[in-house]
Amino acid sequence: MTGWVYMMASKRNGTLYIGVTNDLGRRAYEHRTGLYPGFTRRYAVKQLVWYETYETMPAAIQREKRMKKWPRAWKLEAIESFNPDWDDLYDTLGWSYK
Numbered sequence: 589m590t591g592w593v594y595m596m597a598s599k600r601n602g603t604l605y606i607g608v609t610n611d612l613g614r615r616a617y618e619h620r621t622g623l624y625p626g627f628t629r630r631y632a633v634k635q636l637v638w639y640e641t642y643e644t645m646p647a648a649i650q651r652e653k654r655m656k657k658w659p660r661a662w663k664l665e666a667i668e669s670f671n672p673d674w675d676d677l678y679d680t681l682g683w684s685y686k
Contacts (some may be wrong), residue, residue, distance in 0.1 A: 593646025593655065594639040595667060596628060600674040603631045604663055608652040610645060612636075616678045635676040638667045 592612040594660040596605040598618050605628050609615035622629040642648040655663070670675060 589645050591642045591645040592639050593642070593648050593652045595637055595663065596633045597635045597637045597667070597674065598631055598633045598636070599661045601664065603633050604660070605631075605633045606652060606655050608645070612639060613681045615679070618619070620678060627660075635674070636678045636681075637674055637676070638670045639677065 589610055591608060591610055592615075593606065593608050594616070596607070596616070597603065605619070608613065618624060619628045619636075620634045622634075627633070640648075640651065642651065643652060655666075667674065
């Protein structure tokens with residue numbers, strides 16, 4: 589099963605959240621709409637700004653765990669190199685959960 593590691597942000601250089609999922613479009617939609625209580629809803633972390641795809645969920649989970657230990661500067665660098673304008677990438681996914 590394919591897995592994704594992703595980062596959400598409240599705004600450019602704002603609050604960051606790293607997560608893992610087997611359905612990136614669905615999970616990004618849940619964050620965007622504040623569907624579930626928790627960190628991302630509390631801090632308005634709604635923009636999908638970075639992601640990577642993995643062939644298996646265990647590989648994605650391993651990467652997520654490593655990235656959560658990264659210094660903030662490394663996370664910002666990953667976003668800047670992947671998405672320098674900090675665009676919300678949700679609309680580029682081609683999924684529609686509305």
